[in-house]
């Protein structure tokens with residue numbers, strides 16, 4: 001067995017070995033473990049996203065019959081030698097993924113979680129809870145996306161994105177986040193179900209205070225992100241509840257059955273609110289950072 005540098009051209013041999021590889025990524029470094037006859041036993045690659053460059057996304061896969069021989073750990077050590085900066089590696093996956101045990105052996109540190117956050121809209125107890133969500137504070141209107149300009153919606157999104165990610169996965173630049181999410185917001189945002197809390201609507205002082213940006217995940221489920229635009233707005237809890245109030249009503253009216261709030265445990269206002277709903281479903285995700293072991 002040997003470990004050698006790899007390239008995406010190895011993907012055919014990797015697939016023949018029964019291992020999946022995503023050929024759309026551009027790895028910064030890649031290694032392949034193979035037998036003398038060229039049959040692949042495993043591979044690893046790393047890359048950094050331009051948007052969140054402080055850690056490497058690392059993928060490693062070992063053939064099932066060759067697991068627990070130290071190969072996964074060795075592949076990670078080898079691929080780490082080729083990295084351009086001494087940044088740690090990270091994994092994002094389900095809390096019950098068997099890989100989490102492997103990451104524990106590498107002293108992985110959990111740095112973020114996304115607990116289940118799907119609100120079934122047809123659930124009777126949820127419907128009762130929705131009815132008791134507050135409206136906006138005095139002087140604030142809650143309006144659909146169609147009442148605002150594309151630019152206003154994007155700017156509010158970028159402000160919100162910044163504080164939501166600041167502490168644990170700092171975005172490289174506002175411009176980069178805009179270039180990634182701007183087209184989706186323009187083309188795919190549901191103009192009616194997305195809701196915004198706005199002070200001074202239509203005036204030169206108009207200010208967006210909170211929002212829920214909603215997208216169609218399927219014919220029955222919406223994918224959404226929502227928070228206050230400023231982390232420490234004194235009215236943030238009420239503002240976030242008020243936009244949720246409008247969004248669940250608009251979504252139910254259009255026949256959607258679930259609203260999947262795609263957020264994090266550190267979302268200061270939306271997460272505690274959504275957690276207090278009677279019925280919350282979905283799958284939790286965990287983010288684990290680790291330092292690749294020295295070879």
Ligand SMILES: CC(C)(COP(=O)(O)OP(=O)(O)OC[C@H]1O[C@@H](n2cnc3c(N)ncnc32)[C@H](O)[C@@H]1OP(=O)(O)O)[C@@H](O)C(=O)NCCC(=O)NCCS
Nearest residue numbers: 059060061062067068069070071072073098099101102105
């Ligand atoms: C995760 C994976 C890469 C581990 O590869 P591996 O070669 O089996 O891992 P190692 O032999 O280096 O394991 C080192 C230690 O991790 C722990 N570990 C690894 N797999 C484990 C498992 N399934 N259950 C419990 N502990 C595990 C053990 O402590 C192990 O040491 P031990 O065998 O002496 O007890 C492999 O299981 C795999 O390819 N899984 C599918 C793809 C995947 O989930 N990749 C990871 C994220 S991209």
